[in-house]
Amino acid sequence: MDCDLVIIGSGFGGSVVALRAAQAGMRVVVLERGARMDDAAFARLADGRDRLIVPAVGRAAPRADALRGGFLEVRTIPGLTGIVGRGVGGGSHHYTSVTVAARDDVFASGWPADWTAESMHPRYARVAERLRLAPIAAPSPQTRAIETLGGRLGAPTRRLPLALDPAAAPPTLPPGSGWRRDLIGWFRGDGAGARISLDDAYLRPAETLGAQLRPHCTVTRLGRATDGYRVEFIQRIAGRLVSAVLHAPRVVLAAGTLATVRLLLEARDVHRSLPRLSPALGCGFTTNGDFGAILLGPRVPFPDERSPVATAWIDFWEKDRLLLMDLGRLPIARRWLRRWLPAALRLRDWSRRFSLYAYTPAAPVAWIIGGMGAAAARGRLRLDRRGGMAHERQSRDNAFDRCMANRLRDVAQAAGATLLRLPLWLARLHPMTVHPLGGCGLADSPERGVCDPNGRAFGCPGLHVADGSVLPTPCGCPPSMTIAATAERIAEMLTQ
Numbered sequence: 001m002d003c004d005l006v007i008i009g010s011g012f013g014g015s016v017v018a019l020r021a022a023q024a025g026m027r028v029v030v031l032e033r034g035a036r037m038d039d040a041a042f043a044r045l046a047d048g049r050d051r052l053i054v055p056a057v058g059r060a061a062p063r064a065d066a067l068r069g070g071f072l073e074v075r076t077i078p079g080l081t082g083i084v085g086r087g088v089g090g091g092s093h094h095y096t097s098v099t100v101a102a103r104d105d106v107f108a109s110g111w112p113a114d115w116t117a118e119s120m121h122p123r124y125a126r127v128a129e130r131l132r133l134a135p136i137a138a139p140s141p142q143t144r145a146i147e148t149l150g151g152r153l154g155a156p157t158r159r160l161p162l163a164l165d166p167a168a169a170p171p172t173l174p175p176g177s178g179w180r181r182d183l184i185g186w187f188r189g190d191g192a193g194a195r196i197s198l199d200d201a202y203l204r205p206a207e208t209l210g211a212q213l214r215p216h217c218t219v220t221r222l223g224r225a226t227d228g229y230r231v232e233f234i235q236r237i238a239g240r241l242v243s244a245v246l247h248a249p250r251v252v253l254a255a256g257t258l259a260t261v262r263l264l265l266e267a268r269d270v271h272r273s274l275p276r277l278s279p280a281l282g283c284g285f286t287t288n289g290d291f292g293a294i295l296l297g298p299r300v301p302f303p304d305e306r307s308p309v310a311t312a313w314i315d316f317w318e319k320d321r322l323l324l325m326d327l328g329r330l331p332i333a334r335r336w337l338r339r340w341l342p343a344a345l346r347l348r349d350w351s352r353r354f355s356l357y358a359y360t361p362a363a364p365v366a367w368i369i370g371g372m373g374a375a376a377a378r379g380r381l382r383l384d385r386r387g388g389m390a391h392e393r394q395s396r397d398n399a400f401d402r403c404m405a406n407r408l409r410d411v412a413q414a415a416g417a418t419l420l421r422l423p424l425w426l427a428r429l430h431p432m433t434v435h436p437l438g439g440c441g442l443a444d445s446p447e448r449g450v451c452d453p454n455g456r457a458f459g460c461p462g463l464h465v466a467d468g469s470v471l472p473t474p475c476g477c478p479p480s481m482t483i484a485a486t487a488e489r490i491a492e493m494l495t496q
């Protein structure tokens with residue numbers, strides 16, 4: 001055996017398990033398809049030597065995937081577009097830093113019997129401690145704008161815990177094309193401090209304890225071997241691809257929901273290397289109710305100042321189990337939009353009020369609002385006849401979508417803004433999500449889910465899953481902290 005444990009993926013699930021296993025004295029190898037996201041990697045993204053956003057359409061071709069750089073992937077499959085991260089530290093480099101526990105009632109149904117809210121509290125506390133979470137010290141203009149809207153709607157608002165160190169300066173980016181720098185700065189929360197990434201909080205401490213972290217290693221195939229598992233991967237070395245294999249008694253899959261479910265579906269149905277995986281694989285997938293909208297020309301005081309991307313949300317949980325989160329102004333082409341959008345809107349005679357407002361230099365042209373909720377519809381990920389992954393919506397209940405649309409309309413009215421959102425039929429036909437969850441749900445039996453309450457895949461002793469795919473229900477809020485807390489619990493069982 002090459003080591004005690006191979007971990008596939010270094011995001012919120014993988015890095016937590018890497019540190020806890022290394023602390024328990026295990027010989028750990030982490031395989032990550034992306035690069036180390038150091039200053040040099042960000043410089044390459046900023047000046048265009050590396051691609052910022054990698055489109056991935058249709059069937060995943062592992063060799064092509066292994067050659068890609070980038071730090072964000074827009075993966076489009078029939079019935080779904082998911083935006084996911086790639087790089088050492090997974091989603092922690094591009095996420096908006098909101099690291100928040102799910103509401104207690106999320107764990108009341110759909111989770112294994114002993115996964116209660118009380119059992120999650122100490123795990124959430126461990127994550128909060130490592131990521132040094134704190135709500136923004138002084139409310140930004142954006143925060144106050146959201147609080148004004150909440151007040152107008154009679155709904156509570158919340159200032160959000162962020163994994164940002166306000167005292168630290170973010171790394172400087174070399175001069176490059178303006179939009180790339182703007183976008184990277186937006187993702188990293190530049191101007192509001194420095195991101196506390198998983199590299200800082202978990203991966204470097206794990207490496208100090210002897211864990212081996214191997215970037216540019218894309219896992220392509222998983223199968224049984226004598227006394228354990230065989231993990232096949234392609235490693236990129238100086239632009240060339242080299243095939244390699246690792247053997248270990250235990251494997252933790254933490255490649256993020258879409259990649260984990262795909263690797264397991266292929267292992268069960270194409271290579272037949274793990275034929276005993278549960279028939280529930282791919283079921284219970286959810287977009288976490290993600291729904292984005294743009295408020296054009298909101299009439300709330302909103303000076304043009306640097307602020308973290310997301311700082312607060314309006315809380316509609318009590319009645320509708322959903323939240324509407326402020327995601328800042330359109331990051332890329334703010335200046336550009338100011339120039340053409342008012343003219344375009346005047347041409348169509350949409351709104352004189354808006355065009356006047358948008359000409360005011362300090363006015364934000366477009367304010368992004370992200371909605372999510374726990375009552376979101378469920379879907380199923382499956383392989384089609386050509387071996388590509390596809391998504392189909394399972395539930396026919398549209399009540400959540402209508403509710404989300406109504407709440408967005410209320411917020412736009414309260415803001416005196418024009419609402420831009422996708423029509424509901426399109427959002428149902430082809431949802432877009434930055435929070436793909438489920439498909440390998442934790443459950444008390446293989447009929448109900450793919451992993452047992454300790455994250456062990458039913459029918460495959462020694463194979464564990466610890467990423468967003470194990471969440472058996474939507475958490476209805478940004479999920480990174482719930483994924484990390486779940487991984488804390490899975491790691492406790494794994495290392496005992």
Ligand SMILES: Cc1cc2nc3c(=O)[nH]c(=O)nc-3n(C[C@H](O)[C@H](O)[C@H](O)COP(=O)(O)OP(=O)(O)OC[C@H]3O[C@@H](n4cnc5c(N)ncnc54)[C@H](O)[C@@H]3O)c2cc1C
Pocket residue numbers: 008009010011012013014031032033034083084085086087088089090091092094095096097098099100217218219220254255256257259260310434435436466467468469477478479480481483
């Ligand atoms: C723009 C954006 C903003 C977001 N903002 C927030 C936020 O503010 N708060 C929040 O809670 N969530 C946010 N999210 C969601 C959050 O990033 C994800 O929920 C989280 O990263 C998922 O964690 P994970 O461990 O499941 O997977 P990831 O963090 O995605 O990690 C999976 C890792 O596995 C690697 N991998 C994949 N396939 C392979 C393979 N075959 N071999 C080797 N490695 C592989 C990937 O490169 C990746 O690094 C945001 C997402 C996006 C896109």
